[in-house]
Each structure stands twice: as structure tokens, then as C-alpha cells.
Amino acid sequence: MARATDKKYDHLFQLLLCGDSSVGKTCLISRFADNEFRHTHINTIGIDFKLKLFTIRDKKIRMQIWDTAGQERYETLTAQYYRKAQGIILVYDITREETFRNVTKWLRNIEDHGVKGVKIILIGNKVDLESERKISTRHGQKLANQHNIKFFETSAWKDINVTEAFTELAEQILAKVESGGGRDRGSSSIRESAIKLHEQQPTPATKSHGGCCSGGSSN
Amino acid sequence: MAEEEEDLPVEREEIEQIEPPSQQEDGEKEEPRPTTSPLPETGSSDQTNSPTNDSLTLHSELESVELSTTISPSTPLPLGATNGSAEKKRQNLLLNNNKSPAKTKFSFFKRKSSGAASSGALPPTSTTGLILEGRPKGLPAKTPAEEKKHQKLYQEMIQATKKKELQHASDTHKMEQKRHTKEDQIAVAQKKWAEILPKFDSLRNRKEVKELWWAGLPPGVRGLVWKKAIGNDLNISPDLYMIFWKRFQERLDLAQQRGRSDSVASVTSISRESSVDVIHLDLQRTFPTLGFFQEGSPLCQVLHNVLGAYACYRPDVGYVQGMSFLAAVIILNMENEADAFIALANLLNRASYLAFFKVDQDQMKPYFTVFSLLLAESLPKVSAHFNQLGFHPQFYLIEWIFTIYTRNLPLDVACRVWDLFCRDGDFFLYRTALGILNMYQHQLLQFTSIEDVGHFLGHLPSTLDSDQLFSSISSIPLTEKKFSQLLTQNKTK
Numbered sequence: 001m002a003r004a005t006d007k008k009y010d011h012l013f014q015l016l017l018c019g020d021s022s023v024g025k026t027c028l029i030s031r032f033a034d035n036e037f038r039h040t041h042i043n044t045i046g047i048d049f050k051l052k053l054f055t056i057r058d059k060k061i062r063m064q065i066w067d068t069a070g071q072e073r074y075e076t077l078t079a080q081y082y083r084k085a086q087g088i089i090l091v092y093d094i095t096r097e098e099t100f101r102n103v104t105k106w107l108r109n110i111e112d113h114g115v116k117g118v119k120i121i122l123i124g125n126k127v128d129l130e131s132e133r134k135i136s137t138r139h140g141q142k143l144a145n146q147h148n149i150k151f152f153e154t155s156a157w158k159d160i161n162v163t164e165a166f167t168e169l170a171e172q173i174l175a176k177v178e179s180g181g182g183r184d185r186g187s188s189s190i191r192e193s194a195i196k197l198h199e200q201q202p203t204p205a206t207k208s209h210g211g212c213c214s215g216g217s218s219n
Numbered sequence: 220m221a222e223e224e225e226d227l228p229v230e231r232e233e234i235e236q237i238e239p240p241s242q243q244e245d246g247e248k249e250e251p252r253p254t255t256s257p258l259p260e261t262g263s264s265d266q267t268n269s270p271t272n273d274s275l276t277l278h279s280e281l282e283s284v285e286l287s288t289t290i291s292p293s294t295p296l297p298l299g300a301t302n303g304s305a306e307k308k309r310q311n312l313l314l315n316n317n318k319s320p321a322k323t324k325f326s327f328f329k330r331k332s333s334g335a336a337s338s339g340a341l342p343p344t345s346t347t348g349l350i351l352e353g354r355p356k357g358l359p360a361k362t363p364a365e366e367k368k369h370q371k372l373y374q375e376m377i378q379a380t381k382k383k384e385l386q387h388a389s390d391t392h393k394m395e396q397k398r399h400t401k402e403d404q405i406a407v408a409q410k411k412w413a414e415i416l417p418k419f420d421s422l423r424n425r426k427e428v429k430e431l432w433w434a435g436l437p438p439g440v441r442g443l444v445w446k447k448a449i450g451n452d453l454n455i456s457p458d459l460y461m462i463f464w465k466r467f468q469e470r471l472d473l474a475q476q477r478g479r480s481d482s483v484a485s486v487t488s489i490s491r492e493s494s495v496d497v498i499h500l501d502l503q504r505t506f507p508t509l510g511f512f513q514e515g516s517p518l519c520q521v522l523h524n525v526l527g528a529y530a531c532y533r534p535d536v537g538y539v540q541g542m543s544f545l546a547a548v549i550i551l552n553m554e555n556e557a558d559a560f561i562a563l564a565n566l567l568n569r570a571s572y573l574a575f576f577k578v579d580q581d582q583m584k585p586y587f588t589v590f591s592l593l594l595a596e597s598l599p600k601v602s603a604h605f606n607q608l609g610f611h612p613q614f615y616l617i618e619w620i621f622t623i624y625t626r627n628l629p630l631d632v633a634c635r636v637w638d639l640f641c642r643d644g645d646f647f648l649y650r651t652a653l654g655i656l657n658m659y660q661h662q663l664l665q666f667t668s669i670e671d672v673g674h675f676l677g678h679l680p681s682t683l684d685s686d687q688l689f690s691s692i693s694s695i696p697l698t699e700k701k702f703s704q705l706l707t708q709n710k711t712k
Contacts, residue, residue, distance in 0.1 A: 021540070022500040040507035042626060043500075045541045046617030048677065051670035064670065071497065071540045073578050077617070 009053065009062040013173050014084050015166075018106055019091035020099040021070030024125040027156035028091065029065050032166045037157050044069045046077060056170055063170065075109065082113035086176075087121070087169045092140075094124045094153065095132040100139070107147060119172040120149045123165055128155040409437040416440065419447045423642075432642050435635040435685070442553040448641035449562045457557035460528060464560075467527035470495050491537025495530045498523060498538050505543040509630075512547060521550055525560045532564060539576045541621035542567070548625050548637065571645045575621060585709040586620075587612050590649055592705060594656065597695055601656050601663055610669045615676040620648055627677060632685045646702035654692030655679065 017025040026044055030036050033052040048067040055061065066085065068078040082088070090106050092099040103122065110120060124140040127133075137153055144151030150172075152165040354360055361369070411431055415422050422428050436444050474496050502519050505512045512519045525546045530538040545566065549559045567576055574582035590612050595602040605611075618626060623640060624633045640647045656663065659675070666672040 021497055022504075041504050042507060043504045043540050043543075045621050045626075047614065049614075049670055049673055051668065069540055071494075073491070073494070073537070073539045076578050076580050 009060040011059060011174065011177060012062045012064065013086055013170060014064045014066065015087045015089060015169065016066040016068060016081055016085035017089045017091060018068050018078070018082075018109070019070060019123075020093070020096075020102050020106075023070065023091045023093040023096070023099050024156050025070065025089075025091050026067050028089070028123070028125060028154065028162055028165075029067050031156040031159055031162045033065065035159075037159075046074065047081060052166075054170075056167065056174055059174060061170055061174070063166075079109065079113040082110060082118075083115060085114060085118060086173045087119040088114060089121050089123055089165065089169060091123045091125050092135070093126050094135045094140070095126055095129050097134045100124075100135045100143075103143060117176075119169055119176065120147070121165055121169045121172075122147075122149050122151045124151070124153045126155060126157075127153045127160060128158045404434070405437045408434065409439050412437060412440040412444065416443060416447070419444075423448070429642065432638060433689070436638045438552075441634065441638070442558075445549070445552060445637070445641050446558055446562055449565050451561055451565055453561075453565055453568055455532075455561045455564055457561075460557040460560045463528040463532045464524055466531040467495060467524065470531065471527070490534040492531055492534035494537035494539070495527045498526045498530070498543070501540060501543045505547045506625075506630075511551065518550060521556050521559070522546055524556060525550065525563060528560055529563055529567070533567070536567065536573070536576050539578065541618075542576065544622040544625045548623070548630075548634070552634070569645060571620075585706055586649075587616065588709045589702065589705045590616060590652065592709075593649065593653060593697060593702075597653055597697070598656055598660060601660055604664050605672070608666075608669050608672065610672050614669070614673050616652060618677065619652055623648065624651065627679050628688075629681055629683055629685075632683060632688060635685055635689070644699060646697065646699045649702065650695050650697045651688075651692055653695045653697065654688060657695060658688055658691040 017029060019025055021043065026041065026048070027037060029050050030038065033050045044067050046069055050065045050067065052063040052065060053060065054063065066081050068074070068081065088110055090103060090110070092103050094100075107120075110118065122140065122144045124135060124137070140153065141151050150165075150168055152161050152168070154161040154165055156162060408431060415428055415431075432444075470492065502512055502522055503514055505522065507513075510516075512522055522543065526538055526543060529542070529546075530536075542563075546559065546563050549562050549566075550556075553559045553562060566572060571586060574586070591602070594605075594612070624636050627633075628636065636648070636651050639651075643650075655676075659679075662675065663672060666675065
């Protein structure tokens with residue numbers, strides 16, 4: 001699955017998922033990347049990543065998806081990865097009010113640590129638990145409208161809207177890259193090795209502090 | 220064989236395939252039954268016969284946790300916290316644990332292993348014997364040459380099957396022998412440890428004790444040795460634990476009254492005591508496959524208590540994801556709740572752990588830098604490859620260190636790493652990391668993307684062999700002195 005790394009691709013996109021602990025970030029990624037759902041979850045510690053290759057409008061996209069720990073304490077650790085992301089999926093749990101209330105806080109984080117103009121998508125996850133719903137679709141949509149971002153309600157378990165949400169984000173990034181928007185960030189001051197995989201880089205572990213996003217497209 | 224089959228006239232081959240004479244087939248199928256049916260029984264009456272790796276792993280996992288499943292408290296109240304003389308009782312209990320509690324473990328284990336045994340040991344059932352039969356009436360009879368050929372084919376198949384069975388039997392036998400040897404070793408070690416324990420402090424640095432320690436602690440004394448080795452520099456008494464446990468209960472009640480709604484607002488304050496409100500989200504995500512910490516289980520309650528009390532005891536640290544795994548492993552090896560709390564608090568009080576669990580980037584950085592240096596020195600190829608990929612030590616070390624390998628190594632292997640971590644201190648965790656990378660060097664060099672390396676290191680093979688790993692670790696010549704020297708150098712930079 002994740003082995004097709006030697007294949008040519010047109011674009012490398014880096015996505016990041018954030019949101020409160022236990023809203024289903026890892027499950028959304030598993031559903032999208034591997035089309036699987038596990039009922040025995042373990043929490044994400046630090047940072048994890050997955051690869052998904054897919055095609056939009058004849059363009060082969062290599063999607064590197066970064067999964068972050070949801071707990072607020074890990075913010076200092078995960079914030080450095082915001083800078084690398086071209087797209088961010090912000091997730092809340094429709095059955096837990098506080099996760100929705102924290103969306104604003106996460107948006108602030110993205111603003112503080114992310115690159116300017118990063119594409120964001122808001123996801124209300126766990127629609128399979130309709131009877132426990134605390135946040136109405138209207139509320140979610142309203143918040144998304146306020147921040148001018150797309151909104152999806154998903155279920156990683158029942159596989160509802162997951163691919164749609166990821167595809168939408170990829171489309172947005174692709175549009176931006178093709179219009180030249182992605183290049184601008186590529187010329188920003190510091191290059192980070194994790195992005196351009198085939199570039200040689202003698203990187204000490206400490207480098208990540210100075211990380212910044214490099215080009216949106218790479219070949 | 221395939222070639223020979225190709226020689227056959229096509230139409231005949233087809234006829235053979237579509238012509239399963241029902242009577243004969245029935246007769247064929249009857250035969251293997253007597254050989255298959257005893258197998259599940261063997262598996263259930265004696266788990267040792269389970270031939271698959273899975274069941275072995277499961278066995279060892281259970282072995283390492285057997286104590287706590289049986290002796291652990293079934294009430295939410297912290298056990299021993301009010302009981303001053305718990306120490307002696309517990310020692311007795313533990314030293315005798317091989318008798319009674321093992322039964323409980325057994326019954327749990329039986330079911331799983333029998334499944335594995337039967338699936339792994341099924342003899343090949345086939346209808347290959349059919350080729351010996353003549354063709355049914357109405358079809359041209361086999362020529363003598365063809366018949367001979369079929370006979371030959373049949374004999375070959377039988378030989379192959381026999382060979383397979385012999386191999387399987389010999390594998391099972393070897394595995395059983397290995398297990399017996401291991402069990403004997405454990406029994407001997409257990410005896411030795413029982414003698415060492417009363418004089419632990421004076422004996423712990425002796426060469427023979429250290430060697431015994433290296434082989435891994437027997438499950439029966441593991442908790443006791445850990446307790447002594449971790450110590451109690453913080454001088455936490457069971458009564459003190461009770462105080463924080465009560466404080467935790469108050470917080471829980473308060474949160475319930477408020478419907479957990481205010482927790483978010485207070486997260487940003489200096490005190491992180493409010494992080495107790497999120498612990499419940501992680502309880503069931505702690506070793507979910509083992510099932511010990513499922514909702515409503517006694518151990519789940521103990522885990523909640525210990526973590527909640529810790530967040531109240533150290534509000535500057537609070538609850539941080541990852542802690543639940545540390546607490547869980549301690550709880551699985553120490554049946555006394557207050558002991559588990561004391562061990563956790565003292566463990567987390569080590570400088571490196573405070574740095575990690577405060578998620579203090581500046582303090583964590585030297586550890587990553589030192590590790591990178593050590594990696595470049597001891598495994599230059601891996602180091603260069605990782606650098607080329609842009610794969611930083613943070614990507615795997617954070618999880619390994621935060622949870623002391625409990626999420627990435629099979630639990631019995633992780634417990635052995637804990638044993639040595641208790642013996643040698645923090646630096647052993649980094650030595651282990653190098654040992655793992657050393658052991659899988661060849662695989663690692665073949666990965667061409669950070670996702671692949673990351674996935675591999677995050678989900679190390681469940682077949683990972685403890686002895687193999689430890690011999691790999693022992694080939695890494697890292698000493699505590701060197702580690703701390705490097706650390707000091709990099710801290711002052």
C-alpha cells in the first residue's frame with residue numbers, strides 16, 4: 001500500500017489533522033488511507049504519519065498525512081508541523097460540545113503556527129452517533145462559514161463523507177498550487193528536509209525547530 | 220509437478236477436475252477427522268502445544284500480567300493505602316503466586332491458544348488420493364503409463380505431506396523444549412531473586428545479580444524488584460496517596476456537576492490539575508487488545524485512580540497522554556494501588572521524564588541531539604539513510620520514550636526493557652532504541668520514504684524475539700557515563 005514510493009507523482013501534498021483528543025483524527029486517516037476502521041484505538045503520542053496516493057484531475061498526488069496528538073499539552077510539540085502543512089483538517093466530535101467549542105482555539109493555533117493562506121477544512125466527526133449528537137449541522141456550518149472554510153460531517157466508522165472531505169482539501173491545494181500560490185511559500189526562507197524526500201540533507205535532529213514549509217509541488 | 224500435468228491431454232485433465240465421485244470423496248474426508256479432532260483438545264488441555272508464534276506471544280504477555288489479574292483490587296478504593304502492613308502480605312502473596320493465581324491466567328489463556336493451536340496444526344486435508352482411482356464408467360480408462368504417473372504423483376504428495384508433518388512436529392517439539400527451558404530458568408531465577416530481595420540494596424550492584432537481572436526478571440518478583448529499584452526518593456506514603464486520591468475524587472465530582480464544561484477554560488491556567496478531566500478518554504485506549512482496562516473493569520478504575528491522583532499531586536505536570544501506558548504497566552506488575560502510584564510518581568520525577576512529560580521542547584532537545592550523535596556513531600549507515608529521508612529521531616523516539624516501549628514492543632519484551640531501565644536508568648532506553656535500529660538495520664536501509672520507516676518503527680513485528688533484541692542491545696557499547704557526558708555537553712550548548 002504505502003510502498004509505492006518510487007513511483008512518479010505530480011504533487012506532494014502535506015496535510016495535518018488537528019482537533020481535541022479522541023475526536024477521531026487517527027480513525028479518519030485510517031479510513032481514508034487504508035479504508036479500515038478499528039474499534040480498538042490507541043491514542044496518538046507526538047506525531048504520526050501516513051501516505052496516500054491518489055489522482056485528481058489526472059494529477060497523481062502523493063499525500064503525506066500528519067496525525068497529531070490531540071491533547072493540549074502536546075501543542076508545543078505539534079505546532080512545528082503546522083508550518084509544513086499545506087492543508088489542515090480540523091476535527092471535532094459532534095457528540096462532545098467542548099470539542100466544538102475548542103475549534104476556535106485550534107483555528108487560532110493554525111493562524112499562529114501555520115503558513116499564511118493554508119487551506120483548512122472543518123470536520124464534525126462521528127455522525128454515526130446521531131442519538132448522542134450535541135452539535136447540530138447548522139451550528140457546524142455556521143462556524144465554518146464565519147471562517148470561510150468548507151465543512152463536512154463525517155463518520156470514520158460508517159465511512160461517510162471521509163473521502164469527500166480529503167478530496168475537497170486536495171482539490172483546494174491543487175487549485176492553489178496550479179495558480180502559482182503554492183510556489184510562493186516554496187521560496188520562503190528555510191527549507192525543511194522532511195518535505196523534499198529525495199533531496200539530500202544532513203539534518204541533525206534539532207533542525208525541526210527552524211522548520212518552514214517548502215514548495216507545494218515537488219517532483 | 221506442474222510440468223507433468225501439462226503433459227496430460229487437456230480434456231482428461233478437465234474431466235478429472237469436474238468429476239468428484241461423491242462416495243469416494245466422503246470416504247476420503249472421513250479419514251483426516253480422527254487426526255484433526257484431538258487437536259483442539261490438546262490445545263486446550265495444555266497450552267504448550269500451541270505451535271504458532273501468536274499464541275506464544277500471547278502466552279508471554281499473559282505471563283507478565285498474570286499477577287495483577289488475580290490479585291488486583293476489585294474495589295475502586297485504593298488498596299493498601301490504608302493498610303500499613305500490606306508489605307509483608309504482598310510479598311507472601313507474590314512469592315506464592317505461582318500456585319493459585321496461575322489458574323485464573325490459565326483459563327483465560329486456554330480459549331485463545333486453543334484457537335490458535337487448531338488453526339495452526341490442521342493436517343492438510345485433501346482429495347489428492349482420488350488420482351489413484353480409475354475413471355468412472357463411461358469414460359476411457361487410464362492408460363498404464365498414466366496410472367503409473369498418477370501413482371508416482373500420489374506418492375510424492377504423500378511424501379511432501381509427511382515431511383511437512385514431521386517438520387511441524389519437530390518445530391512443536393523444539394518450541395516446547397525451549398519453553399520448558401525458559402520455565403526452568405524462570406523458576407531458578409525466581410528462587411534466586413527471593414534470596415536477593417531481602418538484601419537488595421547491598422546486592423544490587425554485584426556482577427552476578429546484574430547478570431541475572433539482564434536475563435529479565437521473573438514475573439513473580441518483577442513488581443517487587445521494580446519497586447525497590449525505582450525507590451521512593453519522594454517519600455510518598457500510602458496516606459499521602461490517599462490524600463491525592465481524595466482530591467482527585469473531589470475534582471471528578473466537581474467536573475460532573477459542571478458537566479465537564481469548564482475544564483477547557485482552566486486548561487490554560489498554570490495548574491494542569493484540570494487535565495484529570497481528560498483521563499477517562501484514554502483509559503480504554505490503553506492496551507485495548509489486552510482488555511484489562513475496559514470500561515467497568517477493576518483495573519480500569521485503578522488506572523483512573525492512579526493517574527488522577529498523580530495529576531493532583533503534580534498539578535504542574537498534570538496528566539499527559541502516554542502516562543496511561545506507564546501507569547498501566549506498573550499496575551499490571553504491582554497489585555497494590557498505592558505502590559503503583561508511588562512508583563509512577565518517582566519514575567516521572569526523573570529529570571528526563573519531567574522534561575518529556577512537561578513537553579518542554581528546550582529540555583527535550585538535548586536528548587534528541589545526543590541520540591542523533593550516538594546513532595551516527597554506532598549505526599552510521601542507518602543514520603545517513605534517515606538523514607537523507609528527513610526522518611528525525613523525534614518521529615519514533617517520542618513514542619518509544621514516552622511509553623517506555625510498551626506500545627511498540629510485545630509486552631513481555633517491553634517488560635524486560637523496563638527491568639533493565641530500572642537497573643540502569645534512562646540511558647538504557649536510548650541504548651534499547653539503538654539496539655532496535657541495529658537489529659532491523661537491513662530492513663530500515665531499504666525503506667524509501669519516511670512513512671514506511673515511521674510505520675515500521677511504530678509497529679515493530681510482533682514476532683520480535685526478546686533474546687535477539689537483547690543481544691543486539693548488548694552489542695551497542697553505550698555506557699551511562701558517556702550518555703550523561705554527552706547530555707551535559709549538549710545541555711550547556
